[in-house]
Amino acid sequence: MDQMRAAMFDGYGPPEVLYAGSVPTPAAGPGEVLVRVHAASVNGGELAGRAGRVRLVTGLLGRGFPKRVGMDFAGEIAAVGAGVSGYGVGDRVWGGLGRRFGSAAEFVAVRPELISPAPAGWDLVAAAALPGVGTTAITALRDKARLRAGERLLVRGASGGVGSVAVQLGRAYGAHVTGLAGGRNLDLVRELGADEVHDYATTEPADLGRFDVVLDTVGTGLPALRRLLAPGGRMVAISFDLDRLLPSLGYLAASSVFGSRRVRFFSGNPTARLFADLTAYVDAGAVRPVVGGIFPLEDIAGAHRALEAGGVRGKIVVRVV
Known part of the structure; x- marks a missing residue:
């Protein structure tokens, strides 16, 4: 089975527990698209999850290790599963993974209900600061x-x-x-x-x-x-x-x-409609991404350290491509 790079950790702790490892590349199953991720962002809730401060919640999301990080992403569709319409290979999209983690990786398989076309005028790495x-x-x-x-x-x-x-x-x-x-x-x-x-x-x-x-x-x-x-x-x-x-x-x-x-x-769980609304605001010039720092996937620990240090302007982004 093909392998891909993904950010993960084998036990709770400081940012240094994070590393870029190798996991099986997902496939676009029926009703899914496979997205080649250009970048993901680091979210505050991930810091608490990685440190084990909300173990009850993270336990519900999967008790075993290694655990993955990343909740949202921007990228291009690499494959389209059976039964999916409205998207094709090469389409620029952004979105999230719903209640699961793992977008800080080379590929994610996701349902179309959790993505929308990305804004036209922005590089996908910068756009990843917004979803x-x-x-x-x-x-x-x-x-x-x-x-x-x-x-x-x-x-x-x-x-x-x-x-x-x-x-x-x-x-x-x-x-x-x-x-x-x-x-x-x-x-x-x-x-x-x-x-x-x-x-x-x-x-x-x-x-x-x-x-x-x-x-x-x-x-x-x-x-x-x-x-x-x-x-x-x-x-x-x-x-x-x-x-x-x-x-x-x-x-x-x-x-x-x-x-x-x-x-x-409220606990956010955005749908395609919300991502599409956000795209419309960006395309209209009402909203722009604010990027406080860009880290390569191999330095996922540095990305978490930067957010944990506080004072970040906008979002920390993890570049995958």
Whole structure:
């Protein structure tokens, strides 16, 4: 059986447990396409999974080792399985793997419901910075918060993966966007379209004013952020404080039931429709990828180290081709 390179790890631990190994190349089964991956991105949840901080969840995804990494990708279709229509060999696509990992590899076999045509004007390595975080931002602002033109939006973590897209989408939706980020990244947040930017290290939440929508990408201090909501305001949290997991879960559950200032949380599982919506935003010029670093597949450990160190502007991308 043909072999391919893939990023994996044989036990929980620091980034150094990661390596590029050899695994069987998948085939395009019935109802699937085989994608030659150009690049994948590194997502925050993968860091916790690799370190073993969420073993209950990762155990449900497969108890044995080696485990794979990578959730989204951009590439070209290499083969089309029986029963698939609308795609052909050579088509540029992007997408995700649903609830499984393994996109940091030379090939992935995936159902068409989890991909869409990639944007036309971007190199696929740069485009790989967007699928996961872009669809998360769309779901958070458009579908969960129902952000409307003229409303005030606060994006916490505005220079990161999801945050950098959320700032751009907020502007596209006609909102007044305030970005909260690290001091050295404030220039980027302005360039992305924020009306106001603040350094989280020197700004107290209470000094920011009131907001119709708050998007939190960090997961800590949720009660203080919730107090910034205007009556009828909506807050969407896309990350947990893993050091205080049970209290965080309890707070989110209670706030979704009691009071007018609701906090929503969701676990992203984007479909072809969401990826297609993201492609439309990129093709229209409303959203662009922000790449904070590109690492070869052989340095998957370095890619994880870079994200774990913090302060990344946009996304870390793993180049496969």
